[in-house]
Amino acid sequence: MVRALVISGGGSKGAFAGGLAEYLITVCQYDYKIFIGSSTGSLLVPLLSIGKIDKLKAVFTAVTQDQIFNIDPFIIKKKDGIVKTTINHLGILKMFLKKRMTFGESENLRNLIKKTISRVDYENIQNSGRDVIVTVSNLTKMTVEYKLAKEHSYEDYCDWIWASTSLVPFMSLVTKNGNDYADGGMGDLIPIYEAIQRGATDIDVIVLKSDRNLLQAPAIHNALDLTYRIFGFMLNQIGLDDLTIGKLEGLNKKVKLNFYRPLDALTSNSLIFDPEQMKHWWDLGYKCGEENALNPKVIEIN
Numbered sequence: 001m002v003r004a005l006v007i008s009g010g011g012s013k014g015a016f017a018g019g020l021a022e023y024l025i026t027v028c029q030y031d032y033k034i035f036i037g038s039s040t041g042s043l044l045v046p047l048l049s050i051g052k053i054d055k056l057k058a059v060f061t062a063v064t065q066d067q068i069f070n071i072d073p074f075i076i077k078k079k080d081g082i083v084k085t086t087i088n089h090l091g092i093l094k095m096f097l098k099k100r101m102t103f104g105e106s107e108n109l110r111n112l113i114k115k116t117i118s119r120v121d122y123e124n125i126q127n128s129g130r131d132v133i134v135t136v137s138n139l140t141k142m143t144v145e146y147k148l149a150k151e152h153s154y155e156d157y158c159d160w161i162w163a164s165t166s167l168v169p170f171m172s173l174v175t176k177n178g179n180d181y182a183d184g185g186m187g188d189l190i191p192i193y194e195a196i197q198r199g200a201t202d203i204d205v206i207v208l209k210s211d212r213n214l215l216q217a218p219a220i221h222n223a224l225d226l227t228y229r230i231f232g233f234m235l236n237q238i239g240l241d242d243l244t245i246g247k248l249e250g251l252n253k254k255v256k257l258n259f260y261r262p263l264d265a266l267t268s269n270s271l272i273f274d275p276e277q278m279k280h281w282w283d284l285g286y287k288c289g290e291e292n293a294l295n296p297k298v299i300e301i302n
Contacts, residue, residue, distance in 0.1 A: 023289025192246025
């Protein structure tokens with residue numbers, strides 16, 4: 001049996017996936033041979049593959065907006081537990097003056113990735129005998145690419161993780177090898193099919209979207225809200241397609257698929273990184289593992 005862990009995109013909701021993965025690895029003691037992440041999943045799978053869960057948790061439950069963005073397209077205000085966002089007009093103006101192609105810039109995330117995953121960690125990942133894969137969207141060639149850790153240098157792989165998590169036009173457009181790259185979720189939000197193609201026979205899939213939508217999405221107040229809502233809608237449809245394709249391929253190849261997802265919608269804006277909230281989501285993910293690991297859900301094709 002070849003067991004794989006697939007973690008979908010989901011921005012700050014990745015904290016939920018971290019808590020759930022902690023339970024599956026440390027309590028269930030599942031021995032994954034394949035780790036595949038897309039977007040925020042790409043931040044998780046490298047350290048999960050070598051059991052550095054405490055290190056990962058320390059970062060994921062303490063990260064702030066300033067550690068992600070050097071120019072944040074949003075101004076975020078929190079009052080009485082309610083988060084509101086407005087356009088960072090000055091930040092966006094700076095981006096235009098710098099002749100950048102996005103509203104925000106996430107160079108700080110690239111630095112955080114290097115601080116979190118050390119060269120020693122990366123050597124351990126490459127020598128672990130496990131396949132650790134991150135998903136990126138090549139906007140130049142209009143294709144999805146899957147980057148295997150053992151095939152790349154440390155510096156290159158940090159770039160690929162960064163590209164996989166960079167949701168344009170809110171975050172940096174990553175140019176590498178003459179091509180423009182962006183968030184892996186734009187092409188493959190839940191890379192189940194890729195795990196099957198790599199030989200997985202038993203796959204745990206963490207989907208960072210509840211099957212219960214928010215009762216009412218927040219009102220759209222400005223062009224940035226509208227752009228984010230449109231991207232959210234498109235990513236949701238991509239995720240549904242990925243689930244359908246993965247389910248059909250799983251049936252065809254007789255692969256066991258175990259699905260885990262939040263019971264309720266966690267947030268309407270996954271580009272807001274609130275340490276208090278993300279700590280709660282990590283604990284919520286761990287609890288989800290406790291309640292569902294022995295009886296994971298099957299997602300039906302409608």
